[in-house]
Amino acid sequence: MPPYPYGGNHMSTSTLLKMNHITKTFPGVKALDDVSFSVEAGSIHFIVGENGAGKSTLMKVLSGIHAYGSYEGDIEFDGEVRAFHRIDDSEKAGLVIINQELALIPEMTVYENIFLAHEVSTNGVIDWNETIHRSSEELKRVQLNINPGLKVKDLNVGQQQLVEIAKALSKKVKLLILDEPTAALNENDSERLLNLLVELKAQGITCIMISHKLKETIIADRVTVMRDGKTISTLEKDDIDEARIIKDMVGRSINDIYPKRPPYEAGDVVLEVKGLTAFNHRTDKTVAKNVGFQLHRGEVLGLAGLMGAGRSEIALSIFGNPKKYSMELEMTMMGEHVQFKHPSEAIKKGLFYVSEDRKAEGLVLKKDVKENVTLSNLHKISNRFVIDKNAEIRSAKEYVDHMNVKTPSLEQLVYYLSGGNQQKVAISKALFVGPKILILDEPTRGIDVGAKYEIYTLINQLIEEGMSIIMISSELPELLAMSDRLLVVAEGEIKKELHKDEFSPETVMTYATS
């Protein structure tokens, strides 16, 4: 872990924000139960907790997304009791929230985005020169060295995140709220962001950060743990300790974050990829260059690398090429030469890919749990081409029970499930086709500690049953713990193959950035 600069001791004694006895009820559910919470000026305050603990609801109450009057309790900000009815009320007071789904408009330029809805103007006429000038200033403050005239869609996620922060700074922000800002970032960009927050703190900007990555609490001045709509504990800087936080988060102690791996012995080769080269016309980029590897029976093969290194692209190229790259590939599966023209052919042969983006690419959110589970293999529950709905309910139930999906019923729309349970449905769907090889792309992204543990356990179980798994993850510790072998990918190439005894974060990062 590289040392983070702490930017001097700026802990001031004045309190910037006090939320007193906040209770927020949704029909039938108490999302926040008498929560009191305060933030010191000039500090970085983390809020952690499992999904559904109430973190985001608390921030929505704070920023006026849940309007004043829709909750009980009161909010004191910057010395005054506030009644925010809309998000622009809170922004006027100097409180800016940056959500996980970025609020940028891809087709607009960086400077247009930064001053969107608070344009530099006189009588409604925009002063573009001043806009561009000020945008450059804000970009400098977030240490993003790009031309403000670029369109946002041409930036990577890390840069977009920084543009969001620049936008917040341009609004004269006093309290910056970040909801899982690093969830979609790779290690490098995450580190850069954390350093920036420390930098901004030195400039007097207070920050509330929601995160699932506990090691990031190293920059925190305070950590508040939430569970079941209540604050469980608030730890001061010197008391911050991951084990303690996890214990408070889940209400029990998890000795080990990763379940024990069964000892691995290399089985037969089940998949061999040779000479994979793929070109994406849409982005005009070569996404895979002469990639070749083998996968063994009962093995977890990890694909490590930075965001955009080409890991998902390699997986998709193997899985029937749904993104329509131009490509060359020689592939053998179970000793048989195969050439998949569409994912359906790959699925028939026993290869399944679980997407990194379960909402956009993994699930049909508007459909219910059972229809999602059975979608990829309707023949299994059909009489020729007619679906037997009773058989569907029965087999979907089997998988949902086995995966421990927490849902009120099989008819619940997947939309309403939590991230962890959605992921379990996505994996159930994959298992429903009875695959021999499973590609899991970021299987634990954005889900809580408990659900992660369940997914790790499942992976071990599948391996023991003789399945082979290719796992892609941007969380290096997870990848190191779960893989039997690692391929480090950078710029669409496999830079290095690592065996278990060679695993270390430093080695992986060295090759990933080469």
Next chain:
Amino acid sequence: MGTLLKDFWYIFRNNIRDYGMYIALAGIFIFFTLMTGGLFVSSRNIFNLIQQTGFIAVGSVGMTLIIVIRHIDLSVGSIAGVVGAMAAVLIVSYGVPAAVALPSVLIFGALAGLLTGYLVAKVGIPAFVASLGGMFVYRGLIFNFLQSTGTLGINDPIIEAIGRGTIPSLATVFGMQLSSLIIGILAIGWLIYSELSNRQKKIAYNFEVLPKNLMIVKLVFMSIIIAVITYVLGSYRGISWVLVIVGIVLFAYHFMTTKTILGRHIFAVGGNPEASELSGISVEKITYFVFSSMGFLSALSGIMYLARLQSATFTAGEGLELQVIAGAFVGGTSAAGGIGKVTGSVIGALVMASLINGMQMLSLGSNIQNIISGVVLVLAVIFDVKTRNMKKTEKKS
């Protein structure tokens, strides 16, 4: 009886979206019946109403699937028009038997739809543009086919039957057509049988079923409706071929969308194309299928329209695409994709046609008819959007 009412209320509340349209239809019927002194529900008018709705309803069924997969098809009316012209020219000018000409033009319709599907799925242009192009091209072709005459009258027994005929009566019993009576009785029998066998299957699986008394209420209620329809139709000219065609199309599409793998795949593609592709569904193939089904049904609609007028004209099918789209939207199809029911769309088309029919009986001008139709269309979609949100909050709790 108290629990029965409570059960009923519970089920009603949770399915208000599905029932809303039927209630609206009932409301329209009651309103016009009162306003016309019962003339609106006379056998003769109901028969006419069905004849007026048929060709729109068939189109709405196809449009439902188009909207479900997040596209639109503006070429429906022009395809209907050109198909009518082609059929008329084939039969009248070339002496081709209708039994050959009609299947040929239906295939033409399906191919025209396939072409739109190709432009959308393979070439990748927006369906709005692809079908708008088609709309102009096919409209132009009508002029080619009909040349200078403008209209082409047609005199053919099959066309005559499709447009105005009814199924053979067999005999008259108590002043009613025997064939209609038999079909009505068979329909009630089939209703009861399918409900009971469904129930048996569910019980065998240990699944939840409707409470017994509620099921009986439901069966009695639906049987009465079928009996009334049978009586109304049977006491005039009986069941028209238009009704038979709509019935077959509706049954086939309802079965396809609710019971088959193909139907499930169509709705999955509408709900999330990316996820569907990664689930092994070919979005391209589904798009081809849905557009050619639309083309086929446009052609069928064109034949029904031709048969209704007994002549092909330049203006045949003009604006039909918009009536068809209105039917689908009033019927609860969601513009965001993935949600819709073909039964709903047929009812939607019937709602719109009933309004027009009723207003014409009250001798209201075209201006009022159009204004009311527009308002009802928007109200129906508002109802749909609002009840959807309501369901959302309910489920969250």
